[in-house]
Amino acid sequence: MVTTPLLPSDYLDLVSPLRAGADLRGRIEAVHPETGDAATIVIRPGQGWRGHTAGQYVRIGVDVDGVRLWRAYSITSPTDCQDGRVTITVKAIPDGKVSNHLVRRVEPGTLIQLDQATGDFVLPQARPAKVLYLTAGSGITPVMGMLRDTEFDDVVMVHCAPKAQDVIFRSELHSLVADGKLRLTEVHTDTDGMLDITRLDELVPDWAERETWACGPAGLLDAAEKHWCEHGVQDRLHTERFRPSIVAAGDGGEVTFSATGKTVEADGATPLLDVGEEAGVLMPSGCRMGICFGCVTPLKAGAVRDLRTGEITEAEPGVLIQTCVSAAAGPCDIER
Numbered sequence: 511m512v513t514t515p516l517l518p519s520d521y522l523d524l525v526s527p528l529r530a531g532a533d534l535r536g537r538i539e540a541v542h543p544e545t546g547d548a549a550t551i552v553i554r555p556g557q558g559w560r561g562h563t564a565g566q567y568v569r570i571g572v573d574v575d576g577v578r579l580w581r582a583y584s585i586t587s588p589t590d591c592q593d594g595r596v597t598i599t600v601k602a603i604p605d606g607k608v609s610n611h612l613v614r615r616v617e618p619g620t621l622i623q624l625d626q627a628t629g630d631f632v633l634p635q636a637r638p639a640k641v642l643y644l645t646a647g648s649g650i651t652p653v654m655g656m657l658r659d660t661e662f663d664d665v666v667m668v669h670c671a672p673k674a675q676d677v678i679f680r681s682e683l684h685s686l687v688a689d690g691k692l693r694l695t696e697v698h699t700d701t702d703g704m705l706d707i708t709r710l711d712e713l714v715p716d717w718a719e720r721e722t723w724a725c726g727p728a729g730l731l732d733a734a735e736k737h738w739c740e741h742g743v744q745d746r747l748h749t750e751r752f753r754p755s756i757v758a759a760g761d762g763g764e765v766t767f768s769a770t771g772k773t774v775e776a777d778g779a780t781p782l783l784d785v786g787e788e789a790g791v792l793m794p795s796g797c798r799m800g801i802c803f804g805c806v807t808p809l810k811a812g813a814v815r816d817l818r819t820g821e822i823t824e825a826e827p828g829v830l831i832q833t834c835v836s837a838a839a840g841p842c843d844i845e846r
């Protein structure tokens with residue numbers, strides 16, 4: 511009664527937000543620039559943090575201009591960090607709300623929301639004899655988590671970035687090379703052109719024998735999946751995507767968010783998650799690419815299109831949609 515309308519836990523949150531039993535949060539303790547547009551964020555997770563496996567990602571909730579936005583970031587610190595802190599490494603993308611906030615504006619001391627680490631882009635229990643890491647841009651992050659965590663006798667990395675100064679973790683990678691722990695080929699796409707995956711033999715003659723982890727833009731991963739498949743070694747390729755592969759767009763329509771009482775026009779290519787956020791509707795989300803189901807919402811009326819497959823879902827009682835990979839397919843009503 512004394513604390514009404516707040517709960518005692520609300521007061522505890524003020525003095526001890528990372529305590530056991532509280533909603534999982536983290537405190538940003540430092541921000542270390544890596545390149546002109548990437549930075550490593552050092553986070554002290556709350557006491558409920560259960561740790562991670564190298565290669566996994568964490569969903570974080572960040573307040574940007576008063577709006578809580580959730581995004582996924584791969585964990586770049588090793589699993590046995592003695593100080594209990596974890597790092598993520600973020601590359602600011604043009605017009606990116608969260609990435610620019612984290613790289614350029616966030617202050618040490620800021621509290622963020624955390625989920626437990628998750629993801630299956632991880633190393634197997636049985637160590638492969640030969641490893642290939644194939645990465646581009648910010649796709650280096652989960653692999654850096656692996657490199658910092660597990661040593662292999664024979665590990666090759668092919669990494670693409672526009673220029674040498676854009677290569678995140680470049681000096682650490684070169685230290686590993688100098689210590690004989692890594693063979694590295696950097697492809698500087700501004701001068702070398704895009705990596706032609708069909709000519710991978712020239713860089714890594716025994717690529718097909720290597721257990722491979724690949725992370726980067728859709729173009730690279732699509733080409734890698736095709737190449738590994740054509741050589742019958744698709745089982746050796748493990749990929750992590752930061753964005754869904756959008757294959758199908760159609761006509762949009764009028765989208766109503768009936769719980770909030772907002773109606774907006776949407777095209778047939780923009781995910782309803784983005785449409786709702788843009789309209790100021792509180793939309794739950796997580797990975798924003800169709801893997802975590804953090805955005806699942808009832809479809810009350812109308813139809814939506816799955817942007818990954820083109821499949822149309824029509825409203826029926828109990829029908830749920832993933833708003834991050836669904837776009838309007840005519841007028842529809844989303845229960846938010």
Ligand SMILES: Cc1cc2nc3c(=O)[nH]c(=O)nc-3n(C[C@H](O)[C@H](O)[C@H](O)COP(=O)(O)OP(=O)(O)OC[C@H]3O[C@@H](n4cnc5c(N)ncnc54)[C@H](O)[C@@H]3O)c2cc1C
Nearest residue numbers: 567581582583584599600601605606607608609648651752
């Ligand atoms: C499993 C997983 C792990 C990830 N790990 C990392 C990581 O370690 N480091 C990292 O920097 N990012 C990572 N990401 C991407 C990250 O979650 C965000 O998508 C990214 O930071 C952009 O968010 P934003 O709010 O800045 O952009 P938004 O404001 O959401 O989008 C701005 C514009 O950029 C486009 N866009 C959105 N995401 C991307 C993208 N990834 N690349 C290019 N254009 C995009 C949007 O379509 C939009 O037009 C990961 C994503 C997933 C699913």
Ligand code: FES
Nearest residue numbers: 796797798803834
């Ligand atoms: S936000 Fe993860 S599935 Fe939609």
